[in-house]
Amino acid sequence: MIPWKDLYSERxxxxxxxxxxxxxxxxxxxxxxxxxxxxPNPKSFPVEDIYRISQSILLNNSDEALQYTTTEGYIExxxxxxxxxxxxxxxxxxxxxxxxxxxxxxxxxxxKAFINPKDTVFIEEPSYLGGISAFKLFQxxxxxxxxxxxxxxxxxLREKLKKAKDRPKFFYIIPTFQNPSGITYSxxxxxxxxxxxxxxxxxxxxxxxxxxxxxxxxxxxSFKAIAPDNTLYLSTFSKILSPxxxxxxxxxxxxxxxxxxxxxxATDLCSSSYIQMITYQLLRRGLIDRHTPWIAxxxxxxxxxxxxxxxxxxxxxxxxxxxxxxxxxxxxxPEYMNAKLMLNDALKQNVAYVHGGxxxxxxxxxxxxxxxxxxxxxxxxxxxxxxxxxxKTYMH
Amino acid sequence: MIPWKDLYSERxxxxxxxxxxxxxxxxxxxxxxxxxxxxPNPKSFPVEDIYRISQSILLNNSDEALQYTTTEGYIExxxxxxxxxxxxxxxxxxxxxxxxxxxxxxxxxxxKAFINPKDTVFIEEPSYLGGISAFKLFQxxxxxxxxxxxxxxxxxLREKLKKAKDRPKFFYIIPTFQNPSGITYSxxxxxxxxxxxxxxxxxxxxxxxxxxxxxxxxxxxSFKAIAPDNTLYLSTFSKILSPxxxxxxxxxxxxxxxxxxxxxxATDLCSSSYIQMITYQLLRRGLIDRHTPWIAxxxxxxxxxxxxxxxxxxxxxxxxxxxxxxxxxxxxxPEYMNAKLMLNDALKQNVAYVHGGxxxxxxxxxxxxxxxxxxxxxxxxxxxxxxxxxxKTYMH
Numbered sequence: 001m002i003p004w005k006d007l008y009s010e011r012x013x014x015x016x017x018x019x020x021x022x023x024x025x026x027x028x029x030x031x032x033x034x035x036x037x038x039x040p041n042p043k044s045f046p047v048e049d050i051y052r053i054s055q056s057i058l059l060n061n062s063d064e065a066l067q068y069t070t071t072e073g074y075i076e077x078x079x080x081x082x083x084x085x086x087x088x089x090x091x092x093x094x095x096x097x098x099x100x101x102x103x104x105x106x107x108x109x110x111x112k113a114f115i116n117p118k119d120t121v122f123i124e125e126p127s128y129l130g131g132i133s134a135f136k137l138f139q140x141x142x143x144x145x146x147x148x149x150x151x152x153x154x155x156x157l158r159e160k161l162k163k164a165k166d167r168p169k170f171f172y173i174i175p176t177f178q179n180p181s182g183i184t185y186s187x188x189x190x191x192x193x194x195x196x197x198x199x200x201x202x203x204x205x206x207x208x209x210x211x212x213x214x215x216x217x218x219x220x221x222s223f224k225a226i227a228p229d230n231t232l233y234l235s236t237f238s239k240i241l242s243p244x245x246x247x248x249x250x251x252x253x254x255x256x257x258x259x260x261x262x263x264x265x266a267t268d269l270c271s272s273s274y275i276q277m278i279t280y281q282l283l284r285r286g287l288i289d290r291h292t293p294w295i296a297x298x299x300x301x302x303x304x305x306x307x308x309x310x311x312x313x314x315x316x317x318x319x320x321x322x323x324x325x326x327x328x329x330x331x332x333x334p335e336y337m338n339a340k341l342m343l344n345d346a347l348k349q350n351v352a353y354v355h356g357g358x359x360x361x362x363x364x365x366x367x368x369x370x371x372x373x374x375x376x377x378x379x380x381x382x383x384x385x386x387x388x389x390x391x392k393t394y395m396h
Numbered sequence: 397m398i399p400w401k402d403l404y405s406e407r408x409x410x411x412x413x414x415x416x417x418x419x420x421x422x423x424x425x426x427x428x429x430x431x432x433x434x435x436p437n438p439k440s441f442p443v444e445d446i447y448r449i450s451q452s453i454l455l456n457n458s459d460e461a462l463q464y465t466t467t468e469g470y471i472e473x474x475x476x477x478x479x480x481x482x483x484x485x486x487x488x489x490x491x492x493x494x495x496x497x498x499x500x501x502x503x504x505x506x507x508k509a510f511i512n513p514k515d516t517v518f519i520e521e522p523s524y525l526g527g528i529s530a531f532k533l534f535q536x537x538x539x540x541x542x543x544x545x546x547x548x549x550x551x552x553l554r555e556k557l558k559k560a561k562d563r564p565k566f567f568y569i570i571p572t573f574q575n576p577s578g579i580t581y582s583x584x585x586x587x588x589x590x591x592x593x594x595x596x597x598x599x600x601x602x603x604x605x606x607x608x609x610x611x612x613x614x615x616x617x618s619f620k621a622i623a624p625d626n627t628l629y630l631s632t633f634s635k636i637l638s639p640x641x642x643x644x645x646x647x648x649x650x651x652x653x654x655x656x657x658x659x660x661x662a663t664d665l666c667s668s669s670y671i672q673m674i675t676y677q678l679l680r681r682g683l684i685d686r687h688t689p690w691i692a693x694x695x696x697x698x699x700x701x702x703x704x705x706x707x708x709x710x711x712x713x714x715x716x717x718x719x720x721x722x723x724x725x726x727x728x729x730p731e732y733m734n735a736k737l738m739l740n741d742a743l744k745q746n747v748a749y750v751h752g753g754x755x756x757x758x759x760x761x762x763x764x765x766x767x768x769x770x771x772x773x774x775x776x777x778x779x780x781x782x783x784x785x786x787x788k789t790y791m792h
Contacts, residue, residue, distance in 0.1 A: 002597050002626060004651050007565065009534075012509045015658050021467075042459040050462070051454045058447045063438040066446070066638035071417075101497055101642075105664040112533075113408045133662040137508075138405075169403065201398050230398060242462035244669035246497075255400050262411050266529040268501040268664075273640035275668060 011117070011139055020129065020358050023343070027352045033383035035370040036352040038179065038327060041302075044295040044373075045242050049287045050278060057277050065274040071265040072257075073099025073249070074276035080283055081249055090225050095254045098261060101271045103209060103236040103248040107134040109260050109267065110205060110232055110250070114169050115140050122160070122171035124152055126330070126359030126367065128179045128207065131172050142361045143168065149321070151175065151185030154192050161200050170203035170232070175223050177210040177326025180359045180369035184324060187220060194227035202230065209236045210326035212292050215300035217324040224251060232256060237279055239327070240292050246271070247279045299327065299373050302380060306372040309381040313388030315395055327373040330356075333366045337394050340365050345393070349386040407513070407535055416525065416754050419739070423748045429779035431766040432748040434575065434723060437698075440691040440769075441638050445683045446674060453673050461670040467661040468653075469495025469645070470672035476679055477645055486621050491650045494657060497667045499605060499644040502630040503530040505656050505663065506601060506646070510565050511536050518556070518567035520548055522726070522755030522763065524575045524603065527568050538757045539564065545717070547571065547581030550588050557596050566599035566628070571619050573606040573722025576755045576765035580720060583616060590623035598626065605632045606722035608688050611696035613720040620647060628652060633675055635723070636688050642667070643675045695723065695769050698776060702768040705777040709784030711791055723769040726752075729762045733790050736761050741789070745782040 005013075020036075027034035057065050072078060078094035085092035100106040107130065115121065117139035123132065125144035135142070143160050145152045152173065161168070173193075175185040185193070197204050206223045224233040236248035250260060264270075282288050306329060310320055314331075321330045331353075333339060339355040346352065356367025372380060416432075423430035453461050468474060474490035481488035496502040503526065511517065513535035519528065521540035531538070539556050541548045548569065557564070569589075571581035581589070593600050602619045620629040632644035646656060660666075678684050702725060706716055710727075717726045727749075729735060735751040742748065752763025768776065 002599060002649075004649065004655075007510060007599070008655060009508065009510055009512045009515075011512075012655060012659055015662075017654070017658050021661070025466075037464075039464055042463060045458060045462040047454055047458040047462070050458075051451065054450055054454070055447065058443055058450070062441060062443040062446075064640075066441040066443070066640040067438060068433075068435060068634075068639045070421075101664045101667075104662075108663050112405065114403060114405055116405050116407075119405075130662070130665065137659065137662040203398060203403070238464075242670070243464045244460075244462040246664065246666070246668045253398075253400065258413070259400075259404060259408060262413050263408055263533065265417070266411075266500075266526070266533040267504050268497050268642065269526065270642070271497075272642045272668060272671060274638070275671070 011137055015136065018129070018358065020354055023352065023354070026347065031350050032352055033350060033375060033379045033386070034352040035372070035375065035383060036354050037374065038371055039374050040239050040243060041298065041373050043298065046282070046287060046291045049282055049291070050242070053278050053281045057274070057281065061277060065277045067273060069270050069273035069276065071261050071270050073097070073271060074273060074280060077276050077280040080280060081251070085251055088221070088225055090228055090251070092251060096251050096257060098250045098257050098264065099271050099276060100248045100250055100264070101246040101268065102238060103207060103234045104130050104134065106234040106248055106250045107131055107207070108137070109263050111135055111138045111140070113259055113263050120164065120166050120168040122157070122168050124173055124178065126180050126356060126364060127172065128174055129358050131207065132361070144361055145171070147178065147181055147183055149183055151183065151189035152193070154189060154196060158196060161196070161202070168202065170205050172205045172207065173223065174207045176208055176220065177213065177323050177328070179210070179326070180328050180354070181330040182321040182323030182326055182328045184220065190221070190223055190226050193223065194230070197227050197230040204231045205234065206231050207234045209239050212240050213296050213299055213327070214325035215296055215303060229253065240295060241279065241282065241288055245275050245279065247275055296325065302372040302377060303329070305377055305380045306370065306384060309384035313385045315388065315392050317395070318391060327371050329370045329372060331368040331370060333368070333391065335366050336396065338365045339368045342390060342394060345390045346387060349390060351383045351386045353387070407533060411532065414525070414754065416750055419748065419750070422743065427746050428748055429746060429771060429775045429782070430748045431768070431771065431779060432750050433770065434767060435770050436635050436639060437694065437769050439694065442678070442683060442687045445678055445687070446638070449674050449677045453670070453677065457673060461673045463669060465666050465669035465672065467657050467666050469493070469667060470669060470676060473672050473676040473679070476676060477647070481647060484617070484621055486624055486647070488647060492647050492653055494646045494653050494660065495667050495672060496644045496646055496660070497642040497664065498634060499603060499630045499632040500526050500530065502644055502646045503527055503603070504533070505659050506628055507531055507534045507536070509655055509659050516560065516562050516564040518553070518564050520569055520574070522576050522752060522760060523568065524570055525754050527603065528757070540757055541567070543574065543577055543579055545579055547579070547585035548589070550585060550592065553592060557592070557598070564598065566601050568601045568603065569619065570603045572604055572616065573609065573719050573724070575722070576724050576750070577726040578717040578719030578722055578724045580616065586617070586619055586622050589619065590626070593623050593626040600627045601630065602627050603630045605635050608636050609692045609695055609723070610721035611692055611699060625649065636691060637675065637678065637684055641671050641675065643671055692721065698768040698773060699725070701773055701776045702766065702780060705780035709781045711784065711788050713791065714787060723767050725766045725768060727764040727766060729764070729787065731762050732792065734761045735764045738786060738790060741786045742783060745786060747779045747782045749783070
């Protein structure tokens with residue numbers, strides 16, 4: 001018998017399935033009111049548009065759609081995305097664009113291309129679970145920068161940069177409707193971070209899946225548009241079209257894209273040509289842009305219902321964010337509470353959430369991430385009500 | 397300005413775009429008769445079946461098809477593939493199956509999970525380019541085992557295993573209609589390799605994309621069916637359905653699948669649910685099985701045309717393999733010839749191939765890989781004729 005456990009590489013020897021994975025399986029039970037997963041609402045999928053476009057591609061372009069495509073991605077899609085960047089003032093061509101199989105792949109390719117074991121990565125605290133797991137897979141060391149309502153604590157970033165013995169490889173940020181906190185960096189903070197990045201030659205990974213899902217307030221420029229030479233930008237169609245498509249892209253300096261292309265070639269050769277062509281045709285015909293405001297409107301209603309329910313049912317001493325877009329509200333419980341332990345009680349009441357610890361390197365257990373996007377409206381209030389009662393049983 | 401080149405990880409610092417990549421771009425010119433890429437013939441794509449099935453999935457199951465799915469893959473597809481394994485005598489359940497985005501991803505996940513820098517990997521000589529690049533990405537050391545007509549030189553494998561200071565992590569084989577050589581391991585060699593593997597606790601990665609494309613001779617058991625406890629098995633729908641789907645799977649001991657699932661989660665979360673559901677429905681309705689013999693027949697005709705043309709147009713002193721299936725014929729030129737240098741002359745005659753060096757760690761330049769699957773029948777003879785003339789100009 002092969003002693004499998006002794007043969008794994010150092011990078012994976014100690015990685016374990018996260019408890020979140022197991023939780024998300026639980027939440028598939030129909031009686032559960034789940035605020036846990038980061039799943040878009042299936043009502044947001046433009047099924048009819050996808051239906052018509054995939055028909056027309058198979059009728060007219062099957063030779064290309066079902067064949068291998070280039071590692072860089074379908075050229076028309078890359079050109080379209082580059083044009084979009086130019087329209088918001090970013091100097092980009094298709095050579096700045098790499099199509100990836102979800103933003104998770106973008107994160108993994110970038111990590112693989114930049115991180116040696118023990119390299120330092122700066123992350124927000126809290127940060128996106130999938131980012132953390134990609135960086136862990138390549139054995140990064142973490143330094144955390146706490147978030148406040150208008151973005152990361154840049155004073156702490158400056159301090160940690162000054163103290164750092166090793167140059168950090170990058171700072172990973174989700175500046176707009178952050179996952180898990182829902183907060184958005186102010187323009188002031190974006191500009192200040194750009195200055196810091198330029199001063200320290202710091203690479204910023206900007207992960208931007210939610211920006212198009214704005215309910216209120218003014219659109220804000222992506223960090224990339226402010227500091228393009230320092231930024232590796234990730235965005236995705238998962239939240240405005242379909243996560244089942246696994247369609248995302250990286251926008252970065254050409255030199256970096258060329259390297260990532262070689263890495264992606266050894267990783268999976270290319271992303272699905274069929275799906276890339278469907279996505280491009282939907283974009284080109286304006287169908288995604290026409291559909292997105294409708295998704296935002298649906299999510300706004302859900303956010304409002306959740307915020308009202310929180311006011312009504314959560315006890316004093318508990319606070320939460322009020323996101324202007326995206327999918328998440330971040331709950332802060334009194335420090336003596338532990339949302340990880342509380343989860344069992346919540347599940348007994350058939351409500352689920354992700355506890356804050358999942359988004360921290362250490363600690364964070366007095367937080368909860370709630371997704372308002374996924375549940376039907378009539379379930380949201382009921383779920384918050386039940387969750388409020390559970391929390392109340394823990395109040396001192 | 398960020399000094400990008402100084403910041404890459406050690407694993408990617410020196411990797412370069414392969415010249416093959418550039419060659420394959422050239423071969424897109426319509427005047428080129430290309431025997432170069434490993435592309436299936438577009439006529440092999442079951443477009444109408446895909447058309448009907450994708451319609452029905454979007455009509456009936458869009459909520460699931462457009463949503464995230466589990467990292468392991470669509471459960472029905474995994475169950476179906478496990479049943480197939482049981483039907484050929486392999487003791488498997490869905491827990492032995494992981495769906496991957498092409499077999500290249502399977503190779504990459506396995507490499508990531510097993511290879512530390514400098515770990516030894518045994519490969520066939522010649523071997524598949526994409527396998528070599530995945531292993532290189534994780535800084536493996538290579539030991540090569542030459543191939544002969546009935547499989548790898550197992551005497552040399554034994555010798556190298558005896559001499560090895562470090563335990564090799566695995567031996568990567570493509571035992572059926574090998575890429576690039578077209579050869580198939582005899583049952584005798586499969587059994588002998590199984591004994592060696594069991595004796596040395598050697599992991600075998602069996603890459604098996606072409607087995608269903610058999611033109612003649614008897615079906616032969618996969619290596620996995622002979623030594624299931626030692627084998628990490630990869631197969632794919634790329635050659636019998638569509639490479640643009642990026643649909644493949646790993647069949648391996650449960651312990652390994654569990655580890656690969658955690659690795660895949662950090663890599664790309666999951667493969668496309670939409671494509672997995674299309675693939676499953678095509679399988680379940682028997683449409684892929686009904687279609688595959690037709691592809692094999694088409695390829696057999698092309699192989700026969702190419703073999704006849706080789707007899708007629710290639711000069712004495714040149715030899716080639718006679719594959720019983722798959723997509724490739726392997727040419728051996730006299731040792732003094734260099735097919736890499738010859739390629740420019742071939743391209744001037746508008747014919748392309750991949751030179752043998754691409755499939756070797758070192759040397760191999762007196763070989764060519766020819767794909768018979770891709771070109772239209774009437775171009776195959778003309779291409780071989782031109783290639784024969786080019787070779788003749790190099791004869792001493």
